[in-house]
Amino acid sequence: MKATPHVPPYNFTDLLLDAVCVVDRDGYFLFVSAASEKIFGYKPDEMIGKPMIDFVYPGDRDRTLNAVTEILNGEHKPHFENRYVRKDGKIVHIMWSARWSESEQVRVAVARDVTERKRSESMQAAVYAISEAANSPGNLNALFQRIHAVVDDLLLATNFMVGLYDAEKNELSFPYCAHPYNDTSPSNRVPEIIVKQVIHTGRSLLLTPETIAAVFPALVFEAGPKTLNWLIAPIKSTNGMIGALLVMSSDNNMRFTEQDRELLQFVSIQVAAAIERKRMLSRLEYMAQFDQLTHLPNRTLFLDRLQNALIIARREQKMLAVFYLDLDKFKQVNDTFGHATGDQLLYAVSHRLSLCVRESDTVGRIGGDEFVILANHIKHTGDVDVIKNKIRAALSQPYNLEKAQLQIFPSIGCAIYPDHGENESELIHYADCAMYQAKKEQMSLSVTSNP
Incomplete structure (x- = not known):
């Protein structure tokens, strides 16, 4: 009879690449296989006897506890995903297959590290999200809010800032700030100093409590929170450096890694293209x-x-006025002094007109030397003459230009709603005709006074 070979008392679960965990009803680890050290960074005896939820990333704890309740009620969870904080402070994405054993009164689960898969998926999602934001309506601030959401998803960084650099003015501004600093704190210059360094070198930075003093003078950070981790990536466009992204971790147990630095650099490349597109669309x-x-x-x-304005005037039964004006003998200015002088005159006229009206009014240029003014909420028809005289007096003052000192006079026409028209076309036409009538009368007076 063949003898039965002696089998050493191996724990075959230690051969598995996935971690096998056994948790009691109260949520404490009863058993953790050897693979846990590679996945979580803790040896089994460092986890056994500890509450499972203490190892879960804080942002996922509520969702995890809800899943535990469902498992205790008999539901099988074959593909539940959450995030754990490793012993070294890194974040790891875990996919669990778990079920409750009623006979043993324990929860048995197998943990698989899916961090790389999640990272790849997140990078693809980041490219899509940033591209979508760049092509969506809204200003740069709306874009930065979307980028913040992307960065938070990738790096779990709720503390996020965008610094924009104006190379011509050599100025740095922070149009988007979501961070814990108080503006009155002495540490509020810390992000500015760090971002300026990154913009100057063009290289991303990973700063930790252990390395930050070696990169920057320690005195700079005396008033600031030395325990923070910092990631900063430059934003480079085809035209040069345009800013930087900065994320901060305020959790002492979490640490950014070189992989995180590469991720932020990847995001910054997409952000640079998005900012350029937003700026182009804005232009x-x-x-x-x-x-x-x-x-x-x-x-x-x-x-x-x-x-x-007409919609509001109709609803509120109020008057408004439209002024139409041009500059007498403007063509002679161009012919005599050149178009550059003519342009300087037009710019000066636009400035004076803007000073003649209220903030609620609108001054527009519709071509050549023709300007229009919308005056809202006219209370009395006599107000129109007051505005007209104010405009005439302002524009009739001498203009000291680069190549000429000129004095030029405007011809002004006006239309009042609802007396002279019900819609914009009728009002513009009436004001235009009134302007040409005023011009004819002015020319007639000029001929009469100079026989």
Whole structure:
């Protein structure tokens, strides 16, 4: 009879790459296989007897406890995912297959490290999210809010800042700040110092409590929280350095890694393209609505504001006025002194007109030397003459330009809603005709006074 070979008392669960965990009803580890050290960073005896929930990333604890309740009620959880904080402070993504053993009164679960898969998925999602935000309506602040959500998902960084650098002015600003610093604190210059360093070198930084003093003078951080971890990545465009992303970890048990630094650098590349696109769209939008010389609203934007003002005037049964004006003998200025001088004159006129009206009013340039003004909430028809005289007096003062000292006079026409029109076309037309009538009368007076 063949003898039965002696088998040493091995624990075969120690051969598994996945960690096997046994937890009692109260949530304490009863058994953890050897693979836990590779996955969680703790040896089995460092976890056994400890509450399972203490190892879970704080942001996932409520969701994890809800899943535990469902398992205790007999539900099998074959693909539940959450995040754990490793012993070294790194975050690890775990996929669990767990079930409750009623006979043993324990929860048995197998843990698989899916951090790399989640990281890859998150990077793909980040590219899509940032690209979508760059092409969505909204300003840069809306873009930065979306980027913050992406960075928080990737790096668990609720403390996030965006620094933008103006190379021409050599100025650094922080248009988006979500961080724990108080503006009155002496430490509020810490992010500025760090970001300036990254912008100057063009290289990303990983700063930890152990390395931060070696990179920056220790005195800089005397007033600041020395326990924070910092990640900073430059934002580089094809035109040069435009800023930096900065994330901070305020949890002493969590540490950023070199992989995290590479992730933020990856995000910053996408952010640079998104910022450039937002800026381009903003420039195109501005060009479509504003006059490039005077920076006043153009015809399209002026008519849009006039339409909105008319809606309010009809609803509230109030008056408004539209002024139409041009500059007498402006062509002679261009012919005599050149178009550059003519442009300087137009810019000066636009500035004076803006000073003649209230903030609620609109001054627009609709072409050549023709300007329009929308005056809201006119209480009396006599107010129109007051505004007209104010404009005439302001524009008739001498202009000291680079190549000429000029005095030029405006011709002004006006239309009042609802007396002279019900819509924007009727009001503009009436004011235009009134302006040409005023010009004819002025020319007639000029001829009469100079026989």
